[in-house]
């Protein structure tokens with residue numbers, strides 16, 4: 118190689134180095150989508166609301182923001198019972214009967230591809246005695262059978278078989294299908310659910326999400342299919358886990374780059390992709406300069422426990438070895454961040470709220486404020502009504518025909534072998 122080529126290569130390398138150093142802080146940005154955000158309310162100084170829930174002493178966040186059971190219960194009513202929540206991508210479903218199960222803040226639910234090609238969502242609770250229908254995280258079946266007493270449902274959630282009830286006059290199968298949950302699939306293939314019993318007005322606002330997906334080459338939706346996914350149970354409150362929605366994957370770019378360094382030169386000069394945060398618990402992001410993109414989902418389990426779900430997608434055909442390598446690198450980075458947050462959470466449990474707020478990024482602080490506003494809005498409604506409001510609660514069945522058939526079922530001792538007492542009251546969440 119002559120000296121001219123060496124000089125040119127050195128110049129090129131220096132130029133690229135400087136470009137990347139300058140461009141990152143400027144071009145890396147995030148957008149947060151808050152779907153159908155209700156009118157914002159100012160923090161209230163109302164002492165009645167404060168004493169009921171132990172929250173909202175203006176302008177502070179409640180003292181039990183990251184640890185409290187009362188706050189967590191309020192979040193279940195105010196956020197997880199009535200907000201559009203992005204859970205999964207449509208590419209996870211291939212044939213009718215494919216399903217994905219979730220536990221979202223105490224609500225067991227599953228999504229299934231119905232025979233008409235639509236993804237539907239249901240509470241993962243048998244209508245007979247509330248036994249769990251899908252036990253696995255994912256699977257495929259054209260008929261969802263309850264193992265307790267044999268009730269079976271099709272992919273539309275309709276009850277198709279109910280041993281001991283079939284011959285009972287007046288027992289109506291059509292009234293005993295699975296409890297359906299509102300579901301919405303965006304143009305770019307992201308599936309949202311909303312547990313509110315009253316049909317939510319309109320779907321989630323996905324304009325920015327679809328625009329982001331379009332810029333990132335994630336549409337049409339079948340061009341960037343799911344290739345791998347993992348879940349980690351983490352020891353922190355989901356609101357602290359919001360930091361993971363802004364995961365910085367900069368150092369992964371070279372490790373999972375699909376092609377040699379020089380072949381990626383062009384993409385290095387393109388504008389860096391934003392990540393896209395989907396309030397309250399999800400984000401979609403690309404790994405810049407690569408064909409990989411991923412989603413992060415936070416699934417609250419308890420005030421101090423959160424399942425972190427990570428799904429990897431690829432916009433080109435790829436080998437299993439490459440998928441494994443990319444997923445391994447992504448999960449290592451995610452685990453590292455999770456461990457850091459767990460350590461922080463253990464420290465914060467006894468720390469002042471001020472030290473917590475100082476530790477969060479601007480994006481996370483905006484996110485916390487948006488959550489607080491949702492809680493305040495709901496408390497206002499509850500105060501006006503004089504009772505806690507549970508938007509996802511289903512009414513307990515009060516039906517003479519069902520009771521008659523149930524007595525027959527019991528007389529046939531069809532529950533004897535189950536060994537677990539599951540009351541129909543379990544439906545009254």
Ligand code: FES
Nearest residue numbers: 243245246263266
């Ligand atoms: S058949 Fe499901 S609980 Fe009885």
